[in-house]
Every structure is written in C-alpha cells, then in structure tokens.
Amino acid sequence: MNIAAAQSGGPTCAINASLVGVFSEALKTPQIDAVFGSINGIEGIINDDLVDLKRMIRTNEDMELLKQTPSTILGSCRYKLPDIETDGAEELYQKIIACLDRHRIEAFFYIGGNDSMDTVEKLSEYALNIGSRIRFVGIPKTIDNDLPVTDHTPGFGSAAKYVNVTVQEIIRDSSVYSIDSVTIIEIMGRHAGWLAASTCVLRTNDETAPHLIYLPESDFDADRFLEDVRAERAKHKAVIAVVSEGIELEAGGMRSGMVDNFGHKYLSGVGNVLENLVREEIGCKVRSIELNVMQRCSSHICSAVDISEAERIGAAAVRAAMEGKTGVTMVFRRLSDKPYVVTIEPADTSLLANKEKLFPKEWITASKNQVSDEAVKYFLPLIMGEVNIAMKNGLPLHFKIR
C-alpha cells in the first residue's frame, strides 16, 4: 500500500516536522511502499499533483533540515471542501477517491487546522459510505492553539517561544531612555488569545512586564484600557501592553481603519489604533509593534518540545491508520505539568472540525487586563528547549527541493 500526506492553512515552524514524522514512520512500516506528498493541500489530490517523498527527502540530513525549515514544503491551501449534498460536490469527492485509488493510496494524512479537520471528517465519512478502505487521519497544527480536545497544537509552542523571546528583548529596548513611554505589542491568534496570553511566562524570568495583556476573551473597552495605561504609567517608566489581534475594538467603543493616500479605508492593526488612542488621549511617547508573520515562521528560535512533539504526532498518525483508524485526529493529552508528560491519542475528528477552543475565562484576572499563574503552568513546558540549528554562511540552512 501507499500513503499520502498534505499540509494546509497558515504556515508554522512545526508543520514540516509533522511531515517528517509521517515520512519516517512510513519508512519503518514494512506494509507501506510509496509516500506521496500532495502539493498545496487537498488541491494536490484534486489536481493529481503529487510528489514522491522518497525522491524528495533522501537522507537523514534532509530530514533534519526539513525539521528546521519553517512554512510548508508541500505548499498550502485555504480550501473548504463543499458538503456532499452541494450541487456537483459528489463528483469532486469521486475525483479525490479516484486519484487516491489510482496511486494505490490507502491512507491520507492531513496536517492542518479547523478547515483541514473538516476535510478529514467529510472524506472519511464519504469513504466509509461508499465502502472504500481509504483511511483519513488529521494531524493538528496552528500557532493559534484554538483546536478543542487536544491539550495544545503543534506549532503553538514555537510561536509562543518566539513571542516571549522577542517581547523580553522589546522590554529591554523600551527601558533605555529617561523619558516615559508606552509600548503596545500586537500578537497573532485570530479569535483566540492563547499566543498573547503566553507572554505571562516572562514572570518566571523575573520580568514585571508585560504590565497589561488584552485578549479577545476579555471584552475590550477603550475607556478601561486608557484607565489601565494611566494606572501603569504611575508605576512604571516604560509601560508594555500586549494586545491580541482579535480584540474587538468596535464593541469596545473604537473605530478601526484609516484612510490611505488614495482616500480608501485601510484596515490597520489593533496595535496601531491603540497607539493613536494613547497619543491622542494621554499624549505621552507611544509606539506600537506588530510581530507579524515572524510569529509563525521564526524557526531559528523554535521550541525543541514543539518540534519533537510535532514529529511524534505525525508518526502516531501513521500507526493509528495502520491500526485501521479513520475519521480521527491525533491529539495531545497532558498528564502532568511538572514533570511535563503528554500522551498522543486519536480523537473523533467531528469533535475538532470547525470548532474553536478559546482561552479559558477563569484564567483571566478580574481586572480583564492580565492572566493568572495557572496559565503560566500551562504555557511554560511548551516553550522549553532549543533545537541545534544547522547554519551556513551565518544563516540557518533550509531544506530545499532539489
């Protein structure tokens, strides 16, 4: 039998490590012959655009390089498979199954977020209904950490490590001048505040900053924000506020958006909007910093725990498929924070597909501008350890298709 893997959704530092996990476990499994990679997620199956991974990943060194290469070596997509009831959808499903059959692919592994798990669920159900033996297994990944059931998602730990390392450096940077200042740091996460909240781990290294943390889960209010900043300015020369990109400014009494040179509305980030608010209402020195895509691709400072777990969960997915499991997504279950122990288990994909896990309200302080020490215990193990990155000419070596 052959197998295939695909990668989908936004890039992370760990998504290639999960592919390595699938690939290396397949090499160890005598029943598996070819391992195909599907180019640009499920689109590669629809368009019959597959590569032979054994020709692409040739040596152990290739595997090591791939694990330290951010983003997705097989490309990605933002493709939502239509419901089987939709007009013309059944032909699409048939086309997918036909492509897999043609290449004798009996197990398909989809590394991705919410949308990819939706695809896994739909295809596994369809395959069961038509009596196909093809198995579909999901492997989670997202820096947003917003998937339910699993303790956390591969890719999140590396993003959180980058964010914390960088916020710590910005704390140093903001402390140099004798003049008082406010620094607003905007962090990714869509509707979920996990990544912004993770900056609470800086406490463990005796940092008092960030002084304020605003999450989408904590109901933003512009007036309260200004009060908070004024109160922190009374205590600290250089106030650091972390804001999640998903906070709802309009519900909190603000307008977002600016008008550019051409008179068109320009959707600026929340950090920018809050920077202007502080300048206007408080009038002190203020700057906003967006950590941007560096949060999802800075593999040079990835978390060793994250990369190792991403590889292990990929390998576990292959074992689950070999046991006949389909319509499942592999998840982490945490047994203990200290020592940190997780197991990997299959879960029914319907429990994850199209569902979001938000940051727990009980970990947000009553002031709605900080998170509790319970959150520190959760986050800390995920950012531990460094990967020994292979370098050339002063720069990390990335895996490239030859």
Next chain:
Amino acid sequence: MNIAAAQSGGPTCAINASLVGVFSEALKTPQIDAVFGSINGIEGIINDDLVDLKRMIRTNEDMELLKQTPSTILGSCRYKLPDIETDGAEELYQKIIACLDRHRIEAFFYIGGNDSMDTVEKLSEYALNIGSRIRFVGIPKTIDNDLPVTDHTPGFGSAAKYVNVTVQEIIRDSSVYSIDSVTIIEIMGRHAGWLAASTCVLRTNDETAPHLIYLPESDFDADRFLEDVRAERAKHKAVIAVVSEGIELEAGGMRSGMVDNFGHKYLSGVGNVLENLVREEIGCKVRSIELNVMQRCSSHICSAVDISEAERIGAAAVRAAMEGKTGVTMVFRRLSDKPYVVTIEPADTSLLANKEKLFPKEWITASKNQVSDEAVKYFLPLIMGEVNIAMKNGLPLHFKIR
C-alpha cells in the same frame, strides 16, 4: 585613577559588550581603580548620576550575561552638547569637568553614534584648552553602519544577521500558497541603506530573493518601482522586495502619511505606503512587514563576530586612553575579506563626528533595484558565528541590576 563609561543613542545588541570590553580591560589595568557607569549617557555626568560598575558587574557570569543582553544597561540619551560658544555652555562644560574631577575620573569612554562622537570631540578639545588631563575616547556603535573612517560599526553585524535570518524565513512563509503575491519588507537604517542592502548575502545560501532592494542611495521612483514589481511578477510567484526606511517617497512621486481615526495625519512607514501603491496599481495580493525594533534588540540571534569585536573595541579604547590618547574614536580597519581580518585603531574623532557614511553608489546596480556581489563580500564576514546564549525557562537570560 578612575574611569567612566556611558552609552548613548539607539539600542543595539552589542553596546553592552563594548561596556564589558571597557570594564574587563580596566580590571586588568593596575593604574585604574574605580570604573563608573554614567546613567543615561552624558546626562549622568551632568547630573552626577553615576554607578560603581564593580558593584554592578560582580562575576564572570555577570559579564557573559551582559554580553548577551540587548539595549543599554546604563540607559541612553539623545543629548546634543551645545557648542562652547553658546550662551551658558561653558558653565555646562565646567560642570562636566567638575563632576569628573570630583570622582577622580581621568578617562571617559562614550559608546555611541554620530552625536556621541560630537560630544567626545567637544569635551576633549575643551579639556585640552583648560589644561585638564582627562581623556575622552569614543567607541562607535550603530545598527545603521553609517559612521565614516571605520570599516563597520559594532551592532551592525547582529542587526544584519537578524534581518537576514528573518527575511529568509519570510521567503519560506511567502511561498506557501498557489496564489501570486508581493511581500514588501521595510528595514531600518535612517538615511543609509546598509542594513537593507545586507540582504544580498542571502544569495550565498542559494536564495533568489530578495528580488528587489531599494536604498536611500538609489533615488527612488514610484513608476520605476511599479515596473520593477511587474517584471519580477512575470518571473516569480512570490516577489520579495526589501525597502530601506530612508527611501525618499516624495522625491519619487509619492505622498507618505495617512489620516487616522481622528483625522490627523499619521506618518506610516514606507512599506505600508508601497503596499497600498501595489494594491492600487497592480491589484495583486500584497503585504508589507516592518521588522521594527527587533532589528536592534534581537540578541538571541546576534552575530558572534559582532559581539566579540564590540568587546575588543571597548578594551582597545581603554588601552588608547592609557597611552594618553584623547579626542579619538576607535575604528575597525579591514585588512582582508577572506580570511576576514580587522585591526582596531584610534582615529581623530573630528573625522567621524556629525558625519555620515552612505552605502557606496558603485555597489548599486544600474537598474537601481539591486546591489552587486562586491557588497556580499563586504557583509558576509560581519554576520558570521552564533553566541551560545544562556537560557532559563526556555528564554534567554538577561543581565539585570541587582
């Protein structure tokens, strides 16, 4: 005799290493007793705000931590010493000399950029004129690399390494989707394009991007920029353009600035402005990324060559002062690119003070959107090597005053 050191201007990753260089060389010099740190640059001397560095830096481990801590442990300032002819200036100069005399400080080391070298020049001249034996020695630092005489400036190599590592990761990030895109990366450097130009070293690791590099030295033109982008889009799915923050948009036919929620003009970065231009005129998927202060404070990926040189140039400054030199700034002279060999020499501070060294026009290609391989030879040695960073709880340990 005692000595004092101060740090000034914008933070870098190497400015604390130069302080360690001064401190550790002083420990080895039997004639030197106390080593003072002046808080917030020359302001610390004016306000008699000094710390005893031997009480602050107590162990070898402290020195190692300080070398991996970004920004300035002694704080900084943006203070321009008035000319001696200015009304009331002589009193200020007298106050400075009186403070130094009171603490038996016979040598003052100023780690900084253009403005700090101006201070070194003025104070050394004044001291000579009044027959004071106090020596003033400049130690260069700036991520902008825009100081003349010296081959390069401490702090630049680490900034260039961060920028190159990050641009390489953004190249991976931008390549995932099947849809064509343009990514514009805005890089610091004020009026000088050195840091943006340094991304040419990615060639040595077989990267074809950045496809376009725009420097303040290459006369920006909006129409030519759009032509360039269109031409690269015909060749590459994901076009990467690097722009120096100092390019002159208005001279090139553009307006910068946006109007915010309050109707006030908001000075947006050049990356943002060019992003909107591409969206408006070409209509493709486009994003802009500002690397922001991370360029000057990301010590977790600093250049080992830079940190080591920063320490050595600090130590050399102490030796120069002990030889009686004053009104000098220590500079690097490069003897060879490969093997990379530099010497450290004193140069007359008047040759550096208030002067700017721009990126050489002869290294800009005729198309004005790229730099030549000569530049690669210049930049490459400066980003070499990694510092083994001490970590705690998954994060770099920073030196903190106890």
